[in-house]
Amino acid sequence: MGRIVVCIKGVPKPGTVKVDKETHTLRRESAxxxxxxxxxxxxxxxxxxxDQANFEVIAISMGPPNMVxxxxxxxxxxxxxxxxxxxxxxxxxxxxxxxxILARVLSLLSPFDLVVMGARSIDGETGQxxxxxASLLKLPSITYVKEIRFVDGKxxxxxxxxxxxxxxxxxxxxxxxxxxEIDYVRPPSLKRLLSLKEITPKILTxxxxxxxxxxxxxxxxxxxxxxxxxxxxxxxGEIFEGEPDELAEKLIEILxxxxxxx
Amino acid sequence: MLIEFPxxxxxxxxxxxIKEIGGTYIKPYSLEWxxxxxxxxxxxxxxxxxxxxxxxxxxxxxxxxxxxxxxxLAVEWLSYFCAGVSTTYAASFLGAYPIxxxxxxxxxxxxxxxxxxxxxxxxxxxxxxxxxSDAFAIKTTAKKYGDFYIxxxxxxxxxxxxxxxxxxxxxxxxxxxxxxxxxxxxxxxxDPGFVVGKKEKKLGLRxxxxxxxxxxxxxxxxxxxxxxxxxxxxxxxxxxxxxxxGAGAQALGIAxxxxxxxxxxxxxxVQFGQPVYQFQAVSHTFAEMAMRLTSARALVYSVCQYxxxxxxxxxxxxxMAKSFATDQAMWITERAIQMMGGYGYMMxxxxxxxxxxxxxxxxxxxxxxxxxxxxxxxxxKWIKV
Amino acid sequence: MxxxxxxxxQCLEGxxxxxxxxxxxxxxxxxxxxxxxxxxxxxxDDKEKFLAIPELKKLLADEVWCIAHPNLxxxxxxxxxxxxxxLASEHKPYGIFFPATKKGLSVAPRVAGxxxxxxxxxxxxxxxKDGNLFLLRPTYGENIIAKLTSRTLxxxxxxxxxxxxxxxxxxxxxxxxxxxxxxxxxSTKLTIKNFKPAKKEPSRLSVAKVVVAGGMGLKSxxxxxxxxxxxxxxxxxxGGTRPAVHAGWVEAERMIGVSGVSVxxxxxxxxxxxxxxxxxxxxxxxxxxxxxxxxxxxxMMKMAHVGFVCDAPSFLKALxxxxxxxx
Numbered sequence: 008m009g010r011i012v013v014c015i016k017g018v019p020k021p022g023t024v025k026v027d028k029e030t031h032t033l034r035r036e037s038a039x040x041x042x043x044x045x046x047x048x049x050x051x052x053x054x055x056x057x058d059q060a061n062f063e064v065i066a067i068s069m070g071p072p073n074m075v076x077x078x079x080x081x082x083x084x085x086x087x088x089x090x091x092x093x094x095x096x097x098x099x100x101x102x103x104x105x106x107x108i109l110a111r112v113l114s115l116l117s118p119f120d121l122v123v124m125g126a127r128s129i130d131g132e133t134g135q136x137x138x139x140x141a142s143l144l145k146l147p148s149i150t151y152v153k154e155i156r157f158v159d160g161k162x163x164x165x166x167x168x169x170x171x172x173x174x175x176x177x178x179x180x181x182x183x184x185x186x187x188e189i190d191y192v193r194p195p196s197l198k199r200l201l202s203l204k205e206i207t208p209k210i211l212t213x214x215x216x217x218x219x220x221x222x223x224x225x226x227x228x229x230x231x232x233x234x235x236x237x238x239x240x241x242x243x244g245e246i247f248e249g250e251p252d253e254l255a256e257k258l259i260e261i262l263x264x265x266x267x268x269x
Numbered sequence: 270m271l272i273e274f275p276x277x278x279x280x281x282x283x284x285x286x287i288k289e290i291g292g293t294y295i296k297p298y299s300l301e302w303x304x305x306x307x308x309x310x311x312x313x314x315x316x317x318x319x320x321x322x323x324x325x326x327x328x329x330x331x332x333x334x335x336x337x338x339x340x341x342l343a344v345e346w347l348s349y350f351c352a353g354v355s356t357t358y359a360a361s362f363l364g365a366y367p368i369x370x371x372x373x374x375x376x377x378x379x380x381x382x383x384x385x386x387x388x389x390x391x392x393x394x395x396x397x398x399x400x401x402s403d404a405f406a407i408k409t410t411a412k413k414y415g416d417f418y419i420x421x422x423x424x425x426x427x428x429x430x431x432x433x434x435x436x437x438x439x440x441x442x443x444x445x446x447x448x449x450x451x452x453x454x455x456x457x458x459x460d461p462g463f464v465v466g467k468k469e470k471k472l473g474l475r476x477x478x479x480x481x482x483x484x485x486x487x488x489x490x491x492x493x494x495x496x497x498x499x500x501x502x503x504x505x506x507x508x509x510x511x512x513x514x515g516a517g518a519q520a521l522g523i524a525x526x527x528x529x530x531x532x533x534x535x536x537x538x539v540q541f542g543q544p545v546y547q548f549q550a551v552s553h554t555f556a557e558m559a560m561r562l563t564s565a566r567a568l569v570y571s572v573c574q575y576x577x578x579x580x581x582x583x584x585x586x587x588x589m590a591k592s593f594a595t596d597q598a599m600w601i602t603e604r605a606i607q608m609m610g611g612y613g614y615m616m617x618x619x620x621x622x623x624x625x626x627x628x629x630x631x632x633x634x635x636x637x638x639x640x641x642x643x644x645x646x647x648x649x650k651w652i653k654v
Numbered sequence: 655m656x657x658x659x660x661x662x663x664q665c666l667e668g669x670x671x672x673x674x675x676x677x678x679x680x681x682x683x684x685x686x687x688x689x690x691x692x693x694x695x696x697x698x699d700d701k702e703k704f705l706a707i708p709e710l711k712k713l714l715a716d717e718v719w720c721i722a723h724p725n726l727x728x729x730x731x732x733x734x735x736x737x738x739x740x741l742a743s744e745h746k747p748y749g750i751f752f753p754a755t756k757k758g759l760s761v762a763p764r765v766a767g768x769x770x771x772x773x774x775x776x777x778x779x780x781x782x783k784d785g786n787l788f789l790l791r792p793t794y795g796e797n798i799i800a801k802l803t804s805r806t807l808x809x810x811x812x813x814x815x816x817x818x819x820x821x822x823x824x825x826x827x828x829x830x831x832x833x834x835x836x837x838x839x840x841s842t843k844l845t846i847k848n849f850k851p852a853k854k855e856p857s858r859l860s861v862a863k864v865v866v867a868g869g870m871g872l873k874s875x876x877x878x879x880x881x882x883x884x885x886x887x888x889x890x891x892x893g894g895t896r897p898a899v900h901a902g903w904v905e906a907e908r909m910i911g912v913s914g915v916s917v918x919x920x921x922x923x924x925x926x927x928x929x930x931x932x933x934x935x936x937x938x939x940x941x942x943x944x945x946x947x948x949x950x951x952x953x954m955m956k957m958a959h960v961g962f963v964c965d966a967p968s969f970l971k972a973l974x975x976x977x978x979x980x981x
Binding site: 020106150151168171172188229230231232244247256262 | 664666667671728731732735755756757759760761762763764765766767768770771772773774775776788800801802803804805806843844845846847848849850851852864888896897900906912920921932942943944946950955958959960961962963964965968969971972973975976977
């Protein structure tokens, strides 16, 4: 039976995120966490391969302890095993440090056929972790994938490219990143939802991973935030107050003046 | 609404799941499906992956082993989102019941696992052009030839025609025997001599498929008979006893949706300087809607509990649940249109769909007139003179 | 050593991706201020076709290096990585910059991983202070620009799309073919079985002259839908913020902002949009910005040329009513 590892991330629900004023990184503990939407697509792709060719699907996630309810929901979608990678030492990692951590976990979970991740997270939005992790593991990476076919023991990915659509055949093991929107994602299973209380993910701390502290967390991150500043907007235009009707009338007047309306 | 019926944790989990499915796979599309008369397999696929087709299938065949109560909860909430989709779902259980209640071990092993996974949908075929309420007037025949039965005839207005893989067909094996002259058969899609007619155009439940079934020397192996020859009407009537609550549950979901949409409108629509809900003609109507919906709900689930308690004879009870709830849904949806005024009449708004969907419920699975016959007959047994 | 800055020239079938030209604009300034040579690295399978690209003679780099090999036809990520890692070890560039195209976003992290170097994403502004380069990018959530620096050299970054205009050089760059050593490994693990060039035109939203956009201030999907009516009347395209897309009010293709669409219309109407940085970077180049928001202090209100302090749904309803009445 082949093995697929899906890397998922809990991200703050849009509109609820707070930035730590000192380190300028996300205050993840305080936000309401949701599953990074592209990761839902990644899970779907992995689960379709499980349906089709009986792969074992393991979900791993780097995050704080409040990720557990989210991981339980991921179990309900149909994964076979869950790992939470959590340690204070990991906090503040940039994408290189994160990739180092994931690469170590993936080595511990090998052999595997495929690593699947969402193409980007909606909080950091870099999209860097899948290819970066792949290169640390010296594995090929195939990004922006819409669909994976497993035919005659070979993987073929349909991916979006800047100039069009590509069909790429690749050997396993490999790292694949999945585009946010795919045609269909499955709902959770009632059987699994009814047994959710018994599910706990296995926890991996740095004690198990044994990574040099200088290579992880803030100290392991070559990109540093030198400064942050609010983009200050000096009000440059006129502000009108009043009732909707009169304000709408005013806008129509302005648009006519400027030639946007006849 | 004004009463919260206590629910077990597992029921709450199931309802949350159905709300998630409804919101994701049904709500954004239901008006479009209704307008285009389109059957979309996507919500059915989602329900299958969510294990919901296994709801009342026993655990040993891959199901969840729940009963009528849970099925009604599921059907009610699905109907809240789209009664067309819940009809496809509920009708599949209607077709599965004969196998569940009367099937042999071999038949259960052969069919129930794929039904539970939602891989195969079912359909139940009793009605014919000349045999609606008068179910005994069916003419489709099943003649035995050695190891086979040959079926000839037409079934009319069968839900899930064409998309189902498993069809329960009631046909006459011995016309001379009258009520004991029919048998129930399992016909599979692909059996030689079995074709599906064109899709019917309906007033409502337009996301569900209704077709004729045509049997032209349709040949099926003799193992396909359910129970034994002569049991056909018994199988059919017992199946309908169980399924009636489901139709009642559909009515609850539709009525709930209609009530919510029209109530929200009444609270925000301002006429003569105030929300129209402030006018007694309007608020009293809603009070009436709430009473009727709540009493219908209480009746449907009481009957479910009665069946669960092991009642042997519940034809009258389930007939009451079906006819009362579906009549209330018709009343409520009609009033909901009225309370929304012009907005109720416009096809861009969902209330008119609830009204059209509700109408079918008073007719199918035994018209409400036939239900009253059943109730009256059962009632008469109570008083000895 | 560390005297040059590399920029990735992404091309296919003899055409350079416009983003590769865009990024040369800020890099030219950086190169001038820090006294480095700016070199465009073009990877291709067809040397003749590449060298015949008309834009080559007018682009802002000091040099253009063409690296050609049949295996580079579809720019497989692992091979591109190997080429850049080789160039980095040979020339120790001060920085390596990729456009934030899908290819750039796929190759840059592999290069950074191999070199164990920092990688900044979606940079949309550069700053030089005391001879050090800082990379600016909008950051999540609040109205904050992060100024990033890399503790390692080479500085590797992907540069945001549509953030810079293409400019032409006064002087022609030195164009040459760069041959890699004999034993260089040109293999790739990826086999392209089929390639379908994109048939669909660039999103109409990205080239629209008038954009009407909505955010959470519109309060519901039903209200958001009114923007489509308004768009019909104004002959505009509809856009939305990330929270509005996430709420399911509008499809993801219409999201304006970082990793969404960038727009530069003549008229931008913002309904109920607070103006989080992730959104404004996608539309701040708009010629005339109108904002309707109940919060007078919202950043979008300050950024707008005209602001209306009003509940967005009510304003939109009134506006539609009036515009329809005029027909």
